[in-house]
Amino acid sequence: MTQIELSTHINAPIGRCFDLARSIEMHVESTKQTGERAIAGCTSGLIELGESVTWRAKHFGIWQNLTSKITEFEYPNYFTDEMVSGAFKSFRHQHLFFGVGDQTVMKDIFTFESPFGRLGEFADSRFLGLYMQRLLEKRNKAIRKAAESGL
Numbered sequence: 001m002t003q004i005e006l007s008t009h010i011n012a013p014i015g016r017c018f019d020l021a022r023s024i025e026m027h028v029e030s031t032k033q034t035g036e037r038a039i040a041g042c043t044s045g046l047i048e049l050g051e052s053v054t055w056r057a058k059h060f061g062i063w064q065n066l067t068s069k070i071t072e073f074e075y076p077n078y079f080t081d082e083m084v085s086g087a088f089k090s091f092r093h094q095h096l097f098f099g100v101g102d103q104t105v106m107k108d109i110f111t112f113e114s115p116f117g118r119l120g121e122f123a124d125s126r127f128l129g130l131y132m133q134r135l136l137e138k139r140n141k142a143i144r145k146a147a148e149s150g151l
Contacts, residue, residue, distance in 0.1 A: 001090075002124045004110045004133045008140040012147035014099035017106050018076035020143045021095050022047050027055075030142035031135065034058050041067065049073035052084060059087075059131075068093075089113040106143070108136055 010017050020026045023046055024038050036057035038044070047053060052069040066086030073079045076097055083091040091112035098105040110132065114124050 006108045017104040030139040089115040
């Protein structure tokens with residue numbers, strides 16, 4: 001398994017950051033380079049505990065579908081989404097939020113495993129881990145920009 005941990009400091013209140021991180025529209029905006037869109041389940045608004053969403057996006061030149069479900073949720077401190085079906089063998093994405101005055105530290109813990117045994121492990125260590133980290137960094141940058149803009 002591969003684990004990516006990121007911390008993003010945002011000059012905005014914790015509740016705003018939490019809601020942007022679970023907004024379907026924000027997710028689409030933050031992943032526009034992949035053409036990602038919600039095609040089933042919760043396709044707009046704020047996703048909640050027990051809800052799922054199916055995403056369609058192009059990665060490595062191939063259109064893929066991935067369904068994830070919100071399995072843990074405590075507003076405004078954390079939520080977790082886990083893959084139900086998709087290209088990974090498994091993935092779990094923990095979104096943690098820590099308020100520090102009027103600022104927020106948003107922490108991602110993204111754990112994933114590719115299929116295909118040793119070949120998948122090789123892909124994870126050689127390029128997929130970095131690819132996923134860059135996707136998360138772009139997403140967090142978009143969330144920070146939206147949160148700090150006050151729009």
